Structure formats: C-alpha cells, structure tokens
Amino acid sequence: MSSMHDPNQNHLLAALLDAEFGRLAPHLELIPMLLGDVLYESGGKLQYVYFPTTSIVSLHYVLENGGSSEIAGVGNEGVLGISLFMGGDTTPSRAVVQTGGHGYRLKSQILMEEFNRAGPVLRLLLRYTQALITQMSQTAVCNRHHSVEQQLCRWLLLTLDRLPSNELTMTQELIANMLGVRREGVTEAAGKLQSYGFIRYRRGHITVLDRAGLEGGVCECYDVVKKEFARLLSDVHQRQGKPAASGMA
Template identity: 80%
Template structure:
C-alpha cells in the first residue's frame, strides 16, 4: 500500500497544511533509470519519494558524471524552485525504483509563500541537503573508493530500510564518479570481510555494523545533520491520516 506519510516531509506537515496539499498529490511509480529532470530544465512538479531513491548528478562536458546528493523518503526533489533558481543545475535520475508522490510546482509555491510551517520545514530540509552535497564533495576528494562505497551503501540502506539492493557496479561507478574497476576492487574487499554479498547486480548487506566501522566520518555528519534539523518534527505514521474538521 502506498501512503504519502511514508515520506518524512509530507508526514511532518501539520494537518491544516496537509489538507491543503493532499488533493493535489499524485501517486506515481518511479522506475529505475527514469530521468525526472535534465540539467537546466524547469520542473513542472516536485517529487516526494516514498520507496524510491532519486540521484542528483552533475554532468561534465566530456560526458562524465558524479552524484552530488541522493533524495529518498527523507526529502524531496525541487528545492531550487523555492530558493529562487527556477531551474536545477543537476540531472535527476531514479537510482532505486519504487514509488512516490508528485505535486504541481504552483501548489507548492503557493504554500511556501504563506511563510508558515511549510516554508520553515522546507528550509530546514534544504540546509540538511546542502550539508549532504558539501560532505559528498569532501568525501570524493579525500576518502578512498572503499570508504565512499560504505557511505553510499549506508545512506541507501537508511532510505530503503532493507538489506538488499538492485544495483550494478557500472551504476555505482557513475554515482561515485570513479572507474568501474575501482568499484569492483572495493566491493570485493567488502565481500571478503563478510560485509556484503554481490551477485548479478544484487547487493545484500550481511554485516551493517562492519560497514559502519569502515565508513569515513562523512556518513555520520550527514546523518546527524538530518537528525538535528528534523528531530523535533512530529510525524504522522503511514495510514494515520488527519481527520478533517466537521
């Protein structure tokens, strides 16, 4: 069953704001590899993933790319709109297929411009997202491919809540912006330690604690910032829709 409250931002809305937005929320499948937005394009909808993960990529002139951030059930795609940019400099592609909800940009901007709880919630989320982007840049520059892979796996697990991922090494290399051979070697070392099992595009995490030991500090920085900024937000649980006033 799909429920908008599976997305943490939608679940954090006060009942009044949720009732204004919910009639406009559209349930949509988000399929692996689908491109939601190209770099420089104008979004017609913002997206709130529930069981899918959206990857934000920066594309180089030579065709290379690297992930600058991921968006799962903790957030949304489209922060550039209410930050005044109008367009996004990154390419948004579905990293992990699943489900989500989309909302017309006009509806979100009307709510944001009320300068109420929705605006404050989205700005706090944006700060956490910027922290993730900055930490990703630091990690890609200073840490090993193995540490980057641990970080990426743990963030993906946090968003999915499951221990099995459908992901090819080629796709992971595109996410991290490194050669496929480097991912193969790093994954082989993690598998040799018994942390993961990799077979035909499927990664099964066997020992999460092992990944947490070997990951760099970047994972904790991102996780703690999201927790710090959104820790006091009340969340409705899936299936727990607010009652309308009589």
C-alpha cells in the same frame, strides 16, 4: 491514492500539520519511479516537485563531456526540486531514479503557493534544504579525500537508511557512475567488502550481511550527514503524534 501507498511514507509530508497537508493532499499524484527514470534534466524547468516514498533518486552534476557523478541522494526523507523555492525555476543537476519504487509528485505552482504563505511549510523545507546542502558538501569532500572503499561504505549505508530491507539492486557500473570513479575501483572495493563478509554481490544485486562492519569501515562523512539531518529535523513531529524519523533511517 492506493491503499498500498500513503503520502505519510515520506517524512516531510508526514511532518506537515493537518491544515497544510489538507491543502496539498488533493494535488498529490502517486507515480511509479522506475530504475533509470530521469525526473528532470540539468537546466530543465521544474514543473513538479517529487516526494519519494519507496524509491531513491540520485542527483547528478553533468559535465560538458558527458561525465557525471552523484552530488546527493534523496529518498523518503526528502523532496526533489529545492531550486524552485530557493529562487529559481530550473536546476543545475539531473535527477535519476537509483532505486525503483513509488513517490508523489506535486505541481510546482501548488507548492509555491503554500511556501509563500511563510508558515510551517516554508520553515520545514528550508531546514530540509540546509540538511541536503550538508550532504552535497560532505559528498564533495568525501570524493576528494577518502578511498573508494570508504566512499562505497558511505553510499551503501545512506542507501540502506532509506530502504526497508538489506537488498540493493545495483550494478558496479552504476555505482561507479554515482561515485565518479572507474569501474575497476568499485570492483576492487566491493571485492574487499565481500571478503570481509560485509556484503554479498552477484549479478547486480548487493546484500548487506554485516551493517556494523560497514559502519566500522566508513569514513566520518556518513556520520556528519546523519547527525545534521537529526539536528535539523529531530523536533519535527508527525501528524500521527510520533516523532519524525531522525536522520534518514
């Protein structure tokens, strides 16, 4: 493992006790996750689970006509491949890298061996899964009941929570695909946020200038997801003796 990269950059791996982490660490493989990489397709067999560190991965539900929209995002707070330990070895969603970076992958069999010990790993993964389901449910509600501008604020804030900077590399077309709306709607919403002085957008790059402004314009959905991650994982402690990061920040 490179000295520039550390499995502890992923909050779930950092929360494992010494014994559990010691069994998994030799099998963790550092991999680049490039923008647009598809980690798995809908219906595909899960040969690996993925723990992002500096990347963000978007989970999409794909329709028969090829259309899709994001149902959740996973960054350094979580793991990709929950279907594996929830009773199946395939998933109904597609996992696509939204923000390039790195992460660790682990063979599914190795994780299941640890999960089936019915110890701390099982309890941690189930609690994370409940938080992820909350994010999926709230995304569905948000997409149905809130404006594109509110949805964009929610999406930007959740993305910022997983990144060390206020710079995002993202085209309006890609954001439209994430939210499942027309590109024109994203263009209008982004234009408003820029006119308010909340963001600066140019050539596929978004710079957040006023996070407090975004928080003032976002719907309740962002706070619901944030609080659920904090509620379920706030008492988890890292091996370094520090409290695990609450929520996704």
